[in-house]
Amino acid sequence: MTPVLRPRDWHEALSLRSARETAVPIAGGTGVMVAMQRDDLRPEALLDLSRIPELRRCRAEADHIHIGSGVTYTYISERLSASLPGLAAAAGGVGSRQVRNRGTIGGSLGTASAAGDIDPVLLACGADIKLTSAGRSRWVPAGDFYLPAGRTALGVGELIEAVRVPVSPGFQRFTKIGRRRGVVKAICSVAMVLDRAAMRVRVGMAAAGMVPCRVPAAEELLADAALWRGRTPLGGELLEQFGRLVARTADPGSDHAATAAYRRHALAVLARRGLADVWGRYRESEP
């Protein structure tokens, strides 16, 4: 039977992490327990992070929210919807109530599924991820965190400590497509963050290729400050082009749930609708 290392605080967790490099971290268990059950994972030992009080904390800073890696989807969806509406929407649609009650933001990052729901939002928000080892900490931008084939920037001896998500004035939206509303993995998803202070729209997408990613080419279409000052209606042509650029950037695969062509089409539609939505709300908002 797999031995379980049970650190009581963060310091002890980091010591155990460096002493037992092959021990697999587990928090809510919604990924690791499934992988073990399927025999995809046979860890020599497990490192239980569910009892580390430091990781369960969440606090508002001047211009961002600091979310401990052990904070659950339920907490994010219910408590952060005012400050981080896009992230809260994504967290509220993960799995089922039971899964959201246990699954954590750090676990989601550690799993780094290419079809994860919170990942496109973290990318679109410009979040940073704090990776800590016994010796040091570093902040990694979300855009540098995800590597192909479910790998991440997490180094030897490191644990995910926290996520720092900027709070930006404006409008956010997260949309995903699945075979039903609850419990299923997204066929694809798009996150949209309209940052009125920076006069930028940022787009993230998932299940759209090897890693969740931003779409700078599409974002550039909205880079013209005159559009923002004039609150110009976005014409059908611009919306179409926005969707096309998202679809072109995507490099999705085919599987039992959907073909690559379907995913590419759906991503274009989600991006177009998402942009129309956040831009519409921007135009109607108080200057």
Added chain:
Amino acid sequence: MTQLSVTVNGKRYQADGSAEGESLLFVLRERWGFTSVKNACEEGECGGCAVLLDDVLANSCLVLAAQADGASVTTVEGLHDGGSLHPVQRALLDEGAVQCGFCIPGMVMAASDLLRRCPRPPEAVIRWELAGNLCRCTGYQKIVEAVLRAAGTTREASGT
């Protein structure tokens, strides 16, 4: 390896340290005999093994037994109040919402958890909140009606 100690429905249960790497589901069923906690998908999809863990609804198949050490677990046996059925159980019977019954313990745990957080949920909320509990017999219609009944509402009154 340390001993494992969990309070289940108010009573303390123990297991030797070899249980720490097992799932809470396995320990509840195989070591302590709580067969109401159903073992079906073991992937967190079906909700058959849902329990309250320190008062939070969780799929026990996804909880490592070591993570439940020192915690309180409530299974469906712990829901009744002095021998009388929980209102959700009563409503499931009254609606005829139980067929094979396999999903029902988990369904009762999820529905009763919902009603404590949201005493009069509309039908759409019930369906969304029970999305993690699969029933392969009923098509859910009567289960949803039972939860509405337990909440003291009807479908018409719920406005959905």
